[in-house]
Amino acid sequence: MFSPQGPSLRELCVQAFSSVERGYDLLAPKFDHTPFRTPEPILAATTQALSKLGPFRDGLDVCCGTGAGMPVLQRLCRGQITGIDFSAGMLAQARSAHPDATWVRADVRAMPFAGAFDLAVSFGALGHFLPAERPALFEGVYRALRPGGLFAFPIGASPPRTSVSHWATLGFDLAMRARNTVWRPPFVMYYRTSPLPAVHDDLTAAGFTPTTVDLTALGRHRGGDPRCRLVLARRPADS
Incomplete structure (x- = not known):
């Protein structure tokens, strides 16, 4: 499905009825051949x-x-770059592609770092966290950054109600809610909860001071709003 190298429909169904961790372990070898991988234009715009805000030393x-996202950190950071994820399968693929980086398997809701990085980035992950879980995620990233450090991640703007994207994401989220109501373990992935x-x-x-910049290179919706913004959350220098 998606491409000759991508997962089959059966493989996607097995993943969809697994836990988040197990599902990504299964999908990992073919993940980069799916639309779920962060597109290159988003990485380039980020x-x-x-x-314009760097250079940075160590990145996460x-x-x-x-x-x-590692090429983003490689271009921006002069020091060590590190990736953290809780899927052993995904980390195995990452380690193979970028052997010079450091890889840590852990739950980011309990971030195992303190004052270690100047820049943290994240791509396409917010949908895996329920609203009640975001504070733990953000507090962990805050602790992982040095004073003055920056947490950056792209976030898509809500598409117009008249667009296909609006109804597609709404339909997907409703389907996932139905799935998680009747099936355990849950698979948390929503487009409209953040x-x-x-x-x-x-x-x-x-504790962050957040701002946003429009990623205009990624285009605008019909009403003029940018399709994507980059959130820039700064840890205060005196914190």
């Missing part, structure tokens, strides 16, 4: 925006998956 990719205002409030509560 790199361009952050290049939060929920790194197969390591798609609106920018709520994310902004949770970052502020964790």
Whole structure:
């Protein structure tokens, strides 16, 4: 499915009825041949925006998956770059692709770092956290950063109600809610549970000073709003 190298429909169904960790372990060898991998234009736009704020020393990719975000850190950071994820299968793929990076298997809701990084990035991971879990995630990233450090991640703008994207993401989230109501273990992946205002409030509560920049290279919706923004959450220098 998706491409000759991608997973079959049967493999996707098995993944969908597994836990998040087990599902990604199963999908890992073929993950980069699916649309779920962060697209290169998003990575490039993020790199361009952050290049104006660096250089940085040590970098962390939060929920790194197969390591798609590592080239971003490689271009921006002068020191050590590290990826953290709880899927052993995804980390195995990442380690194979980027052997010079450091890889840590852990739950990012209990981040095992303190004051170790100047830049943290994350791509496409927020949907795996329920709103009640975001504070632990953000507080962990805050602790992992040095004073003055930056946490950056792209976040898509809500598409217009008249768009296909609006109804597609709504339908997907409703299907996942139904699945998680009747099947255990749950597979947490939602597109509409991390609106920018709520994310902004949770970052502020964790101690960050959040702002956003429009990633205009990724286009705009018909009404003029950018399709994607980059959240920039700064840990205060005196914290």
